[in-house]
Structure formats: structure tokens, C-alpha cells
Amino acid sequence: xRNIFNYTLIASTIRLSTPLILAALGGxxxxxxxxxxxALEGMMLAGAFTAAVVTVFTHNPWIGxxxxxxxxxxxxxLHAMATIKYRADQVVSGTAINILFLGVPALLSxxxxxxxxxxxxxxxxxxxxxxxxxxxxxxxxxxxxxxxxPLVYLAFILVAMTVYVIYRTRFGLRLRAVGENPEAAxxxxxxxNRMRYAGVLISGALAALGGxYLSIGQNSLFTRNMTAGRGFIALAALIFGKWHxxxxxxxxxxxxxxxxxxxxxxxxxxxxxxxxQMIPYILTMVVLAGLIGRATPPKALGVAYAxx
Amino acid sequence: MKTGALILLVCLSLFPGGCATRDFAAEAEGAKTKVGxxxxxxxxxxxxxxxxxxxGVLRAKKDLPIILRDVEPGDPTSIEPAVRAFAQYGYNxxxxxxxxxxxxxxxxAKDYPQLHFVLIDAVADSPNVASLLFKEHEGSxxxxxxxxxxxxxxxxxxxxxxxxxxxxxxxxxxxxGARYVNPNIRVLHNYVGITDAAWNNPGKGRELANAQYEQGxxxxxxxxxxxxxxxxxxxxxxxxxxxxxxxxxxxxxPGHILTSMLKRIDNAVYSIVKDEVEGKFKGGVHIYGLExxxxxxxxxxxxxxxxxxxxxxxxxxxxxxxxxxxIKVTDAMAK
Numbered sequence: 001x002r003n004i005f006n007y008t009l010i011a012s013t014i015r016l017s018t019p020l021i022l023a024a025l026g027g028x029x030x031x032x033x034x035x036x037x038x039a040l041e042g043m044m045l046a047g048a049f050t051a052a053v054v055t056v057f058t059h060n061p062w063i064g065x066x067x068x069x070x071x072x073x074x075x076x077x078l079h080a081m082a083t084i085k086y087r088a089d090q091v092v093s094g095t096a097i098n099i100l101f102l103g104v105p106a107l108l109s110x111x112x113x114x115x116x117x118x119x120x121x122x123x124x125x126x127x128x129x130x131x132x133x134x135x136x137x138x139x140x141x142x143x144x145x146x147x148x149x150p151l152v153y154l155a156f157i158l159v160a161m162t163v164y165v166i167y168r169t170r171f172g173l174r175l176r177a178v179g180e181n182p183e184a185a186x187x188x189x190x191x192x193n194r195m196r197y198a199g200v201l202i203s204g205a206l207a208a209l210g211g212x213y214l215s216i217g218q219n220s221l222f223t224r225n226m227t228a229g230r231g232f233i234a235l236a237a238l239i240f241g242k243w244h245x246x247x248x249x250x251x252x253x254x255x256x257x258x259x260x261x262x263x264x265x266x267x268x269x270x271x272x273x274x275x276x277q278m279i280p281y282i283l284t285m286v287v288l289a290g291l292i293g294r295a296t297p298p299k300a301l302g303v304a305y306a307x308x
Numbered sequence: 309m310k311t312g313a314l315i316l317l318v319c320l321s322l323f324p325g326g327c328a329t330r331d332f333a334a335e336a337e338g339a340k341t342k343v344g345x346x347x348x349x350x351x352x353x354x355x356x357x358x359x360x361x362x363x364g365v366l367r368a369k370k371d372l373p374i375i376l377r378d379v380e381p382g383d384p385t386s387i388e389p390a391v392r393a394f395a396q397y398g399y400n401x402x403x404x405x406x407x408x409x410x411x412x413x414x415x416x417a418k419d420y421p422q423l424h425f426v427l428i429d430a431v432a433d434s435p436n437v438a439s440l441l442f443k444e445h446e447g448s449x450x451x452x453x454x455x456x457x458x459x460x461x462x463x464x465x466x467x468x469x470x471x472x473x474x475x476x477x478x479x480x481x482x483x484x485g486a487r488y489v490n491p492n493i494r495v496l497h498n499y500v501g502i503t504d505a506a507w508n509n510p511g512k513g514r515e516l517a518n519a520q521y522e523q524g525x526x527x528x529x530x531x532x533x534x535x536x537x538x539x540x541x542x543x544x545x546x547x548x549x550x551x552x553x554x555x556x557x558x559x560x561x562p563g564h565i566l567t568s569m570l571k572r573i574d575n576a577v578y579s580i581v582k583d584e585v586e587g588k589f590k591g592g593v594h595i596y597g598l599e600x601x602x603x604x605x606x607x608x609x610x611x612x613x614x615x616x617x618x619x620x621x622x623x624x625x626x627x628x629x630x631x632x633x634x635i636k637v638t639d640a641m642a643k
Binding site for chain 1: 351352353354355380382471496497498499501502505509510511512514515516519523534537538541544545560
């Protein structure tokens with residue numbers, strides 16, 4: 001058991017949860033404003049790819065990170081235009097974006113690197129550095145847990161900020177209002193579609209940060225479809241967390257923990273690997289069905305708003 | 309506006325198909341041999357398995373009078389249409405990369421008995437299919453020995469991609485090689501996943517490697533496609549070693565890649581294409597191992613300072629013993 005439950009498990013949980021938390025927060029801004037965002041996966045891929053490519057050319061991961069945010073905003077603008085301006089079905093638009101970003105990186109990397117999806121591997125000093133908070137020689141446990149990428153800290157700070165923004169600011173109140181009852185918000189003089197644009201755009205920026213964490217933080221390259229479903233898990237975490245930032249964060253940490261435990265159980269416990277790899281998902285279903293109770297989405301979620 | 313968007317969508321959805329049709333039909337002229345290759349999910353720039361197959365056909369294209377077309381399927385369901393499209397356009401030699409294409413090639417080959425097919429890593433029971441099998445366990449044994457001689461902690465790691473018998477072959481060979489050197493050595497092993505997404509998840513590969521290095525491993529052998537590139541990232545971050553697979557990956561993270569277990573898919577594919585061009589194509593099972601250099605390990609300018617000469621001598625001796633049958637390496641797929 002000591003092979004599984006020790007400080008490296010905590011470190012691993014945090015690392016695995018970070019991209020999920022960033023994407024789930026992204027989903028929260030969009031869905032609280034009433035726009036379903038199953039495009040999180042595509043937005044993460046856009047961010048991951050852009051971050052890797054820009055870093056290859058500029059040799060600076062920070063510029064890569066900023067470009068990822070720009071790419072996320074661009075993709076989100078696409079989703080927002082389709083669903084808000086043209087009132088397209090939100091699920092269809094999101095699916096289209098996800099499919100699009102399976103292909104776009106392959107196309108662009110073909111033009112840039114004569115590859116079909118993968119970018120060249122970056123040297124370690126050109127990826128996002130670990131925060132040097134503790135000395136790994138003198139305190140390995142603390143260093144392993146706290147010496148993380150800056151994006152890890154950013155993710156947790158953003159959770160706190162989101163709680164404040166959503167529940168304590170006028171912007172947050174309006175965002176929730178257009179997600180719950182756009183007609184009433186409109187009557188009260190809130191620009192429904194403007195708020196929704198804001199929500200979706202923030203969503204894209206955050207999801208792209210989650211993607212960039214994968215390509216230039218945790219790893220040093222982009223490969224095709226490297227998010228491997230993390231955008232969908234983030235979406236599940238958002239629902240699991242009842243569209244509340246802290247709830248979503250806890251859900252992401254839970255997924256991260258389940259995966260970290262599964263990683264450590266493989267090979268140490270005499271259970272077939274296929275079963276171990278099911279654990280995170282089985283736990284999710286059990287918790288969703290039994291413990292969490294009903295998760296009520298924002299009332300106007302998925303409904304485009306047309307001013308009468 | 310709605311109709312405009314609809315037309316756009318229809319065009320987009322037709323685009324890849326339309327494009328492919330034109331490509332397949334083009335250049336039907338001349339006496340050139342038409343070679344089509346359908347890659348595995350990892351894609352041809354995985355710097356590993358598919359990349360090796362790709363470099364084989366590219367070399368053939370340079371040396372031989374062939375027309376080459378390739379397809380990288382985005383998901384498993386698009387493999388069969390691609391193979392059939394090549395067959396419909398009368399491609400003389402159609403190569404399927406990866407075990408997952410076994411059943412597909414078996415079917416298609418029966419429908420097109422006049423065409424020739426190549427299948428890598430699986431056996432198709434049809435006389436017009438050349439099935440290429442590799443004795444990965446033998447090469448894994450040798451890199452397992454190098455790993456054991458290099459390890460200071462007495463703990464090694466193995467990270468596999470998808471949890472399937474083919475990859476177990478790498479694992480057991482590696483473990484046996486390590487134990488041949490040091491019977492008490494511990495070998496940790498992890499698999500990225502149980503679906504084909506496991507080949508394309510470097511984030512998870514990195515995390516598995518982190519966990520193994522933290523448990524004391526100082527050399528990790530990866531057989532995980534693109535996910536293995538995450539293992540290399542971890543090796544660099546922890547300042548430990550990793551071992552590459554299929555293609556020579558020593559260059560990817562110089563100084564941290566101890567060696568690579570080479571599966572010379574490139575040579576095998578090249579020679580089959582050459583046979584086809586010269587009219588000497590032979591169906592059936594072709595086996596590549598240490599004895600015909602189909603399997604080997606990489607020593608080059610990136611890693612020669614990492615492995616002492618006496619270790620290489622011992623490994624070379626073991627190689628001779630395996631070929632002579634004095635050392636028996638378990639083939640996990642034969643069980």
C-alpha cells in the first residue's frame with residue numbers, strides 16, 4: 001500500500017488535474033451564460049497545438065502560452081458566432097469544432113514541419129519551468145508536491161477568482177442571469193448576447209491554457225489528438241461539480257486522484273489492468289448516481305436567445 | 309444564411325473523400341508499380357513504429373519505379389475504406405501497418421486475389437498477403453541486458469502503449485534480459501491504456517514514467533508510440549535514462565536515451581516492395597529476428613559514450629547465443 005499512497009500520489013494528482021481544472025472552469029463560464037460547450041476538447045487541442053508551434057519558432061514558452069490563449073479565443077469566437085449570432089445548435093457546433101481540430105493540426109503541421117500532426121520536440125529549457133519553491137535535495141516530498149508548473153498555481157488561483165467573479169461581481173450576476181432567464185435579464189437591460197459572447201470567449205481562453213499545459217508544460221511537443229478525451233472529462237467534472245467552480249475543481253481533483261491511483265496500482269496490485277483502468281469511470285458513475293444528488297443545469301442552457 | 313452554412317458543411321464533409329478519390333485515380337499511367345500504404349492510428353510521424361514503415365516506403369520510392377500513396381486513418385473505422393479504396397484503384401501492393409489491420413486485410417485480400425498485400429505485426433491467412441512478423445522479444449532481451457548493466461538502483465521500468473499481447477512480447481523479453489544479468493532486479497511495468505488512444509497520450513506516458521522514476525527506476529523501456537515521447541520528457545526531467553523503440557530514437561533526447569530497440573520495419577517493407585517491382589513477391593509469413601538483422605539495437609554517436617565496451621561485448625555474446633538457440637527468450641504471443 002505504501003507504494004500507492006505516498007506524497008508522489010498527491011503530486012501526481014495535482015499534475016493530472018490541472019488541465020482538467022482549467023478546461024472545466026472554461027466550460028463553467030460558457031455554460032453559466034447558457035451556451036453548452038462540448039467544444040472544450042477542440043479548444044484544448046487548438047491551445048496545445050498553437051503553444052507547441054509558436055514555442056518551436058520563438059523558443060519562448062511564455063509567448064507560446066499567450067498564443068495559445070489567442071488561439072482559444074479565436075476558436076471560441078467561432079463557436080460563439082455560430083451559436084449566438086446564427087443560433088446554430090450548440091451541440092452540433094461544438095462537435096464540429098472538436099472534429100475540426102482533429103484535422104487542423106495535421107494540416108498545419110504538414111505545411112510547417114512536413115509532419116502530419118506532431119510538432120518537433122522542444123528542449124526542456126524551452127518548456128514551461130517548474131516553480132522552484134522547495135529544494136528537491138533537502139525536502140524531496142515538498143518539492144515534489146509544490147514545485148509545479150506555474151499553470152498549476154494559476155489553475156487554483158483561477159478557481160478562487162471564478163468564485164469571486166461569478167458570485168460577487170456584477171459581471172457574474174449578469175452572466176448567471178442570462179444563463180437562467182435571458183428574457184428577464186434582457187428586460188432588466190442586460191445585453192444577453194454580449195454576456196454570452198464574453199462567457200464563451202473566456203471559456204476558449206481557459207480551455208486553451210489547459211491544452212498548452214499538456215503540450216509545453218507536462219510534455220514538450222504536440223501529437224495528434226493528445227488531449228485524449230480530457231475535454232470531455234472536464235465537461236463531466238463541471239456537471240459533477242454542479243456548475244460551481246469549487247465543485248468542478250473538486251471533481252477534477254477526484255478524477256486526477258482516481259487516475260493517479262490507477263497508475264500506481266498497475267503492476268503493484270494483482271488485478272487485471274483492464275479493470276484498473278476502468279476504476280476512474282466506475283467511481284464517477286457510482287458517485288454521480290449515488291452521492292451527488294441531482295445536478296441542475298442553468299435553466300436556459302442550450303437555448304439560443306432571440307430578442308422578441 | 310442557414311442554407312449557406314449547410315452548403316459549406318456538405319462541402320467540408322465531402323472534401324477529404326473527394327480529394328482522396330482524385331488522388332487515388334491520378335497517375336494510373338505507365339508500367340510503374342502502384343504502392344499504397346495505410347498507417348496505424350499513431351500516424352506516420354510517431355518517430356517510432358509508423359515512422360519506420362514510412363521510411364521504408366520512402367526509400368523504395370527513391371530507388372524504385374513506384375507510385376506511392378499513403379493514408380493516415382484518423383480513427384480505426386477509416387482503415388477499411390482506405391484499404392478498399394487502394395484495392396479498387398488496382399494498387400499492386402497494399403501495405404497495412406499494425407496488428408489492428410489483420411482482420412481487414414484478410415477480408416480485402418480475399419476479395420482482390422490478383423493484388424498483393426503486406427501486413428505488419430499480424431498474420432493474414434491468404435496466399436496473396438505477406439505477413440511480416442518480428443521477434444521483438446529477442447531485441448527487448450538485449451536492451452533489457454543493457455538496462456540492467458546500466459542501472460544503479462536495481463529497479464527498471466517498462467511503459468507499454470496499449471495493453472495487448474504484442475506489447476507483452478516486448479515486456480517479457482525485456483524482463484528476461486534484465487534478469488539474465490541480475491536475477492534480483494525489479495522491473496516495474498505500466499500500460500498507457502486499453503484502447504488505441506493509448507498510442508497518442510504523451511501526457512499519460514509522462515505521468516507513468518514519473519511514477520516509475522519516483523519508485524526508484526533509473527532506466528525505462530517504452531513501447532508506446534507517441535505516448536513514449538512523454539516517457540522521454542520524464543527521463544530528461546529526472547535526469548535518468550529511457551530506451552527507445554522500433555525506430556532509432558537516440559537523437560530525440562540525446563544523453564537520456566540509452567539505446568533503442570530496433571525493429572527494422574523499414575528494411576522489411578523496402579525489400580517486399582523491391583520484390584514486388586521485380587516480380588518476386590512471395591506471400592505467407594516472413595519472420596524477422598536477430599539472425600537477419602530484422603531486430604537489433606541502436607548504437608550511434610548519441611549513445612556510444614553511455615554504454616561501456618564490455619557491456620556491448622556481453623550483449624553481442626548473448627545475441628549470438630540467442631541466434632544459436634542457447635538462450636531461449638519467451639515469446640509472450642506464442643503462449
